[in-house]
Amino acid sequence: MDARERLIESTRELLWERGYVGTSPKAIQRRAGAGQGSMYHHFHGKPDLALAAITRSAEELRDRAEAAFTGPGGAAERVAAYLRRERDALKGCPVGRLTQDPDVMADPGLRRPVEETFAWLTGRLAGLLAQGRAAGELDARLDPAATAAALVAMVQGGYVLARAAGDPEAYARAVEGALALLTRTSERN
Amino acid sequence: MDARERLIESTRELLWERGYVGTSPKAIQRRAGAGQGSMYHHFHGKPDLALAAITRSAEELRDRAEAAFTGPGGAAERVAAYLRRERDALKGCPVGRLTQDPDVMADPGLRRPVEETFAWLTGRLAGLLAQGRAAGELDARLDPAATAAALVAMVQGGYVLARAAGDPEAYARAVEGALALLTRTSERN
DNA sequence: GTCTATAGGTCGATAGAC
DNA sequence: GTCTATCGACCTATAGAC
Numbered sequence: 001m002d003a004r005e006r007l008i009e010s011t012r013e014l015l016w017e018r019g020y021v022g023t024s025p026k027a028i029q030r031r032a033g034a035g036q037g038s039m040y041h042h043f044h045g046k047p048d049l050a051l052a053a054i055t056r057s058a059e060e061l062r063d064r065a066e067a068a069f070t071g072p073g074g075a076a077e078r079v080a081a082y083l084r085r086e087r088d089a090l091k092g093c094p095v096g097r098l099t100q101d102p103d104v105m106a107d108p109g110l111r112r113p114v115e116e117t118f119a120w121l122t123g124r125l126a127g128l129l130a131q132g133r134a135a136g137e138l139d140a141r142l143d144p145a146a147t148a149a150a151l152v153a154m155v156q157g158g159y160v161l162a163r164a165a166g167d168p169e170a171y172a173r174a175v176e177g178a179l180a181l182l183t184r185t186s187e188r189n
Numbered sequence: 190m191d192a193r194e195r196l197i198e199s200t201r202e203l204l205w206e207r208g209y210v211g212t213s214p215k216a217i218q219r220r221a222g223a224g225q226g227s228m229y230h231h232f233h234g235k236p237d238l239a240l241a242a243i244t245r246s247a248e249e250l251r252d253r254a255e256a257a258f259t260g261p262g263g264a265a266e267r268v269a270a271y272l273r274r275e276r277d278a279l280k281g282c283p284v285g286r287l288t289q290d291p292d293v294m295a296d297p298g299l300r301r302p303v304e305e306t307f308a309w310l311t312g313r314l315a316g317l318l319a320q321g322r323a324a325g326e327l328d329a330r331l332d333p334a335a336t337a338a339a340l341v342a343m344v345q346g347g348y349v350l351a352r353a354a355g356d357p358e359a360y361a362r363a364v365e366g367a368l369a370l371l372t373r374t375s376e377r378n
Numbered sequence: 379g380t381c382t383a384t385a386g387g388t389c390g391a392t393a394g395a396c
Numbered sequence: 397g398t399c400t401a402t403c404g405a406c407c408t409a410t411a412g413a414c
């Protein structure tokens with residue numbers, strides 16, 4: 001792995017752990033094992049490097065979600081698989097946490113990948129829910145878009161609960177609560 | 190409002206807007222209209238002042254929630270009233286955002302009020318849901334604790350969606366999706 | 379490509395005058 | 397109580413040698 005690559009990966013880790021405001025170029029360089037000169041040779045500055053890191057994290061989130069969404073089973077099962085997927089709940093969401101970073105949200109370039117990621121995720125999930133509804137797996141009265149928004153929100157908030165409690169189980173509890181809300185009707189039909 | 194009070198309120202605002210890492214003593218003093226000497230006379234330092242601010246924000250959250258929980262109507266209606274309560278969705282949750290702050294979570298004293306707030310909120314909501322279930326307002330198959338966790342998570346995640354989209358409507362959509370999931374069964378019985 | 383040197387600014391805190 | 401002066405460390409970035 002060359003220096004440029006190590007710098008991007010180190011930035012991804014630090015943005016995840018400490019956010020944009022809490023991450024200094026010096027800390028990135030230390031973790032990447034690269035000097036000042038190396039970093040400023042490959043990137044224009046902190047925002048430029050952060051953009052590369054955020055873009056990659058957004059792509060990774062999308063790829064992981066898509067893998068669950070195109071997995072085996074019906075639409076409802078694939079939604080459940082996505083929600084139950086193994087996650088490091090105490091670390092939180094590498095993209096969602098950026099919404100709390102004032103300097104990221106104030107920079108249109110840094111903000112765009114965050115905005116697009118959640119728009120895509122919610123839309124993709126809504127499509128799956130609509131599919132599950134058409135197949136009779138889900139309650140026909142549910143609005144796919146609103147339900148998708150609620151589920152994405154529960155995932156993001158599940159991280160908050162896990163971190164607040166210092167216990168990954170808090171995330172699992174929220175997800176199981178959400179799935180029970182979503183699927184109980186089908187068990188009745 | 191004396192200097193001490195202005196310092197606490199300014200810190201509350203800045204913690205809300207920029208988080209702990211993004212808030213400097215100098216910025217607090219500027220907003221409070223107080224000097225260095227004044228701040229360090231009333232508080233031992235940044236962590237001490239932050240503790241006063243966080244404690245107050247946690248109390249306020251609790252008071253506001255309790256007001257909705259003890260409002261008119263059945264248990265299910267009071268839960269809905271809490272979720273639909275007017276919120277500045279783009280600003281996010283003043284307590285929940287602290288879970289993303291590494292320096293807050295690393296300090297047991299600063300972390301405790303955050304942890305206790307979410308434990309209280311989830312427990313209080315679970316009690317209300319159990320009450321609604323006993324009254325036949327909610328599906329008897331729902332586990333109150335898991336459902337409460339899902340709802341609290343949905344609120345926290347709703348803020349994330351609103352900030353990501355730059356639109357408070359994203360919060361409202363998630364809430365309506367969650368309420369539809371919660372209450373649709375009762376409409377059938 | 380990567381190094382060191384340097385810059386002006388801020389961070390969080392302390393000291394002592396008033 | 398509040399002010400100013402001062403501190404060592406770190407922040408983000410530029411310059412120029414190698």
